[in-house]
Amino acid sequence: MVTPSFPSMRMRRGRSSPWIRDMLAEHRLHPSDLIWPLFICEGEGQEEPISTLPGVSRWSVDRLAEKAREARDLGIPCIALFPNTPPALRTDDAREALNPDNLICRAIKAIKDAVPEVGVLTDVALDPYTAHGHDGVVDDRGRVLNDETSAILVQQSLVQALAGADIVAPSDMMDGRVGAIRAGLEKAGLIDVAIMAYAAKYASAFYGPFRDAVGSRGLLKGDKRGYQMDPANGAEALREVALDLAEGADMVMVKPGLPYLDVLARVKDAFGVPTFAYQVSGEYAMIEAAAAAGAGEREALVLETLLAFKRAGATGVLTYHAPLAARLMAG
Numbered sequence: 001m002v003t004p005s006f007p008s009m010r011m012r013r014g015r016s017s018p019w020i021r022d023m024l025a026e027h028r029l030h031p032s033d034l035i036w037p038l039f040i041c042e043g044e045g046q047e048e049p050i051s052t053l054p055g056v057s058r059w060s061v062d063r064l065a066e067k068a069r070e071a072r073d074l075g076i077p078c079i080a081l082f083p084n085t086p087p088a089l090r091t092d093d094a095r096e097a098l099n100p101d102n103l104i105c106r107a108i109k110a111i112k113d114a115v116p117e118v119g120v121l122t123d124v125a126l127d128p129y130t131a132h133g134h135d136g137v138v139d140d141r142g143r144v145l146n147d148e149t150s151a152i153l154v155q156q157s158l159v160q161a162l163a164g165a166d167i168v169a170p171s172d173m174m175d176g177r178v179g180a181i182r183a184g185l186e187k188a189g190l191i192d193v194a195i196m197a198y199a200a201k202y203a204s205a206f207y208g209p210f211r212d213a214v215g216s217r218g219l220l221k222g223d224k225r226g227y228q229m230d231p232a233n234g235a236e237a238l239r240e241v242a243l244d245l246a247e248g249a250d251m252v253m254v255k256p257g258l259p260y261l262d263v264l265a266r267v268k269d270a271f272g273v274p275t276f277a278y279q280v281s282g283e284y285a286m287i288e289a290a291a292a293a294g295a296g297e298r299e300a301l302v303l304e305t306l307l308a309f310k311r312a313g314a315t316g317v318l319t320y321h322a323p324l325a326a327r328l329m330a331g
């Protein structure tokens, strides 16, 4: 690369007015970059605020059509759904995950009936359904069982896909589950259902508000370090992604977002496949806390973080700020 030096090169020429900054911008935000995660609860006409996620609520199924129309009108292509399962339905074997009439399946149908042109992504993992809050079934020492869990996840994916989910997104971090799910979908003839693998998902301290939102925080025994990745590891993420792609993932995800931009960039550079970032609940809460404390301006923080994901190579971003961000992008 030729590097001319001062004064033949003055970098500030490219920053001297809005039109030239626009013209030279390497990345641009668009509402189609966004996936909007929504929490669902039982009941009718319900909106339940989540105290650790100010501005985010759980919605009852009958309120989801309005949310889906909002997504469509804002140009947000896809909604991700997360259920808050009533405590009485949480069991050690997570059987409610396989109930074709469970909360998530009713939510998928409500959205697909109202606004079929909005994509629906569903989380595949057992934590909203287990009495112990883990993403899988456990043995008598509390260890999450890999292959037994994977077999249940296949059934869970099929239940969600048959209810109308467009993308199933395994977030459980069991080994081999993407291949098992892909085989299950093929066998059922569900050849157009995509898999977005939570491929590089870290055992993170940034998931706290999410666990409040789905009601698993108080339940979780121990931690998830036996299956989610160690935040110390970057190269390992490339092996995770390679495996999930080989097993049939259409798209991969890196999660959390901002603290793992290095991982996102490495994954995108190495594989060049659709790569999504999840700006998780704790990141949302951090931005909201900063804004509430007067330490930063919410809108500017939101847009700058989203742009950072794109610069690092993200195809799109799952973010609780999606509707606000889409409004800001529309100007």
Ligand code: PBG
Binding pocket: 123, 125, 127, 135, 171, 172, 206, 207, 208, 209, 210, 211, 224, 279, 280, 281, 282
């Ligand atoms: C569950 C799941 C989690 C998130 C998405 N799917 C939590 C966890 O692994 O404990 C976190 C999302 C967020 O914090 O916003 N498997």
